[in-house]
Amino acid sequence: MKPTDIDTNPALISKPIQLSSGEPALLRPLQRDDAHRLGPYFINLSAETRRLYAPHAFDQETADRICAELDSSQALRLLATRGSGAAEEVIGYFILVFGVHEGDRKRYEQLGIGLDGTTDCTLAPSVADVYQSTGLGSIMLEHLYQIARNCGRKRMVLWGGVRQDNPRAVHFYRRFGFVEKGQFPAGGVDNYDMIAPL
Numbered sequence: 001m002k003p004t005d006i007d008t009n010p011a012l013i014s015k016p017i018q019l020s021s022g023e024p025a026l027l028r029p030l031q032r033d034d035a036h037r038l039g040p041y042f043i044n045l046s047a048e049t050r051r052l053y054a055p056h057a058f059d060q061e062t063a064d065r066i067c068a069e070l071d072s073s074q075a076l077r078l079l080a081t082r083g084s085g086a087a088e089e090v091i092g093y094f095i096l097v098f099g100v101h102e103g104d105r106k107r108y109e110q111l112g113i114g115l116d117g118t119t120d121c122t123l124a125p126s127v128a129d130v131y132q133s134t135g136l137g138s139i140m141l142e143h144l145y146q147i148a149r150n151c152g153r154k155r156m157v158l159w160g161g162v163r164q165d166n167p168r169a170v171h172f173y174r175r176f177g178f179v180e181k182g183q184f185p186a187g188g189v190d191n192y193d194m195i196a197p198l
């Protein structure tokens with residue numbers, strides 16, 4: 001599979017799942033007509049989740065821009081949704097960049113690790129507050145690992161690392177094979193750079 005196939009054929013990476021409550025849900029890529037679903041997801045994220053997760057602003061304007069400029073071959077935005085039709089609601093949003101951000105590449109370079117934008121990829125995950133710690137993030141990351149591998153990616157790094165005062169995320173990443181490679185200050189705390197083989 002090629003990342004360029006995703007926007008032309010979203011079904012390629014769509015998958016029905018079951019939440020821990022037994023309720024059915026769906027994993028699928030964000031599409032251009034999803035702005036009215038993505039905006040409420042952003043707006044409803046708690047202050048605590050926004051403190052831990054900040055790849056971009058969380059407002060309707062940002063959701064509109066992301067959907068208008070959508071290019072999943074650069075940055076796949078995997079959604080978990082529940083409900084269908086007009087009632088479909090976003091409950092998880094994982095960004096997978098097919099490449100490496102310059103800031104992350106520079107920090108790894110200082111650690112003596114050369115990141116390769118053609119075979120490495122970058123992760124920024126989030127789950128809606130009420131679904132956190134229910135296993136949804138694990139289902140989403142498992143699916144993203146398969147997609148990344150199918151697209152020829154060999155390693156995954158975290159977008160901007162992870163705050164050390166986010167023990168749940170650090171535990172989550174370690175469980176998926178991520179290891180700490182360095183520490184750096186940002187946002188008033190120390191952060192880990194973590195990388196996983198795929």
Ligand SMILES: CC(C)(COP(=O)(O)OP(=O)(O)OC[C@H]1O[C@@H](n2cnc3c(N)ncnc32)[C@H](O)[C@@H]1OP(=O)(O)O)[C@@H](O)C(=O)NCCC(=O)NCCS
Pocket residue numbers: 049052053125126127128131132133134135136137138139158161162163166167168169171172175
């Ligand atoms: C990080 C995140 C994406 C993980 O998704 P999730 O659905 O909560 O993850 P899961 O429920 O599959 O797994 C969470 C794990 O953390 C564990 N956990 C929960 N609270 C914990 C804590 N305070 N300390 C350590 N581990 C904790 C759970 O027990 C579970 O591990 P286990 O399956 O080995 O028991 C989600 O919690 C989230 O969106 N957090 C807020 C935003 C964020 O931190 N994003 C990452 C920024 S780098």
